[in-house]
Amino acid sequence: MVEYNNRIENYRMGALLGIISLFLIFIYYLQSNSLPYNPFLGFVAPIFLTSVWLKRRTWFAPVLLVVILVFIQLLANRFGIRFYEDYFLLVMFIFAVVIVAFLSERIEKVRSLNRLNDELEKERKKLEDANKELEAFAYSVSHDLRVPLRAIDGLSRILVEDYQDDLDDEGKRLIDIIRENTKKMGQLIDDILHLSRAGRQEMNITQIDMESLFKNTFDEIKHSHEGRNIEIEIKPLPEAYGDRTLLQQVISNLISNSIKFTTPRDPAIIEVGAKKGDKENIYYVKDNGVGFDMKYSNKLFGLFQRLHGQNEFEGTGVGLSIVQRIIRRHGGDVWGEGKVDQGATIYFSLPYKKGK
């Protein structure tokens, strides 16, 4: 917004300088009935300065022409050839008009852009508010859901502890099912909270050594999978710019997924790599797990969408949604490739550092 307002100010100033220059030349013409001795000072200089100020190269063309004309005139004078001064003035005048017209057109364009921008800004605010409300809702719901869940889990546990002798095996089995389900629901609530947080948390962008982030995250996750044979190969990775906590969440989700879907493999092989693109780096996590059918690739990142049955692999279907949300907030994208029983590769792109 500020940028556009600044531009309008610049264009206005340019037009004003152009008109003042014209006026000065006109006055001079009225007084001496001839062209200013050095039109460069009166006319070209201000416009030239403005064009530099605006940093618009298109401006150089007419200005350069005027400068050349003035130079030719001076040169011609030197050799005793005289231009018709009126003719020269006309050329200057036309240039001035062109420039002023160009400026006013620009002003109009920027103005309408400004109006559009204002409207967009309003819409964006509305959306933002709605989004905030929704996230606050998700938060408070998941928070409030946790309380009764703890009661269910706790009391069913107390039932087993205190009334052990009164319960037969079937009774104990049923209670186990209750507890298993409360655990799942607890996981689901936690995941929704993570998702809501991934969208709300303020981003603190820094330079991140992706290689060590991948390595550390893998080491952390590996601890809870003792007894499994997992090989990881982390190739040289370019640095990224992003929010460390959020990107760690991305990496953690991707590696956890790979570990989960390689459960039937011995050894499980995970490969992490990257390639540099023009405007972004593309990182990938590849595994030799059970893979997926590309037919369903559009469902990969959908909230609560799962491509495997609950009895095959545990999960709530939130992990990749979180990944997508975080990557999109960084201005990147995420996609997957896979084949049934032949492993999956998840790619995500992160743009190079934005701005200066």
Place this chain on the structure above:
Amino acid sequence: MDLDEVEILLVEDNETDAELTIRALKRKNLTNKLVWVKDGAEALEFLFATGTYSDRNREGLPRLILLDLRMPKVDGLEVLQRIKADDKTKKIPVVVLTSSKEDKDIVESYKLGVNSYVSKPVEFDEFTQAISTLGLYWMLLNKPPE
């Protein structure tokens, strides 16, 4: 129980949560001198010996306060703020014990001078473990100022 010799003050509006908390503390024999109040207003009345608790001796303060955040009437953050603003009560260790994992709540609690912030696990074993660990720590290991 003598209300002037309370060791743990449990501020919790949810009865089941309170029951589970007390059960966890009981395993470590920490509930002999525990008082449970059901909202922030009652907690303040107890601590400052006003209202229903006006017969209590104001000097008899608990050694530990377990405080829930979301409560009717006066919420946990306000109770915390009142406790830490008063010279007599500000030395009592306050442990916020809540279902909330929200950063905002955590930051605000520490700003107000909470001594510890514990998010209640949903799973019973973890819950019991967390409560009894923190009970033992604050009641036996921690050394308060005289």
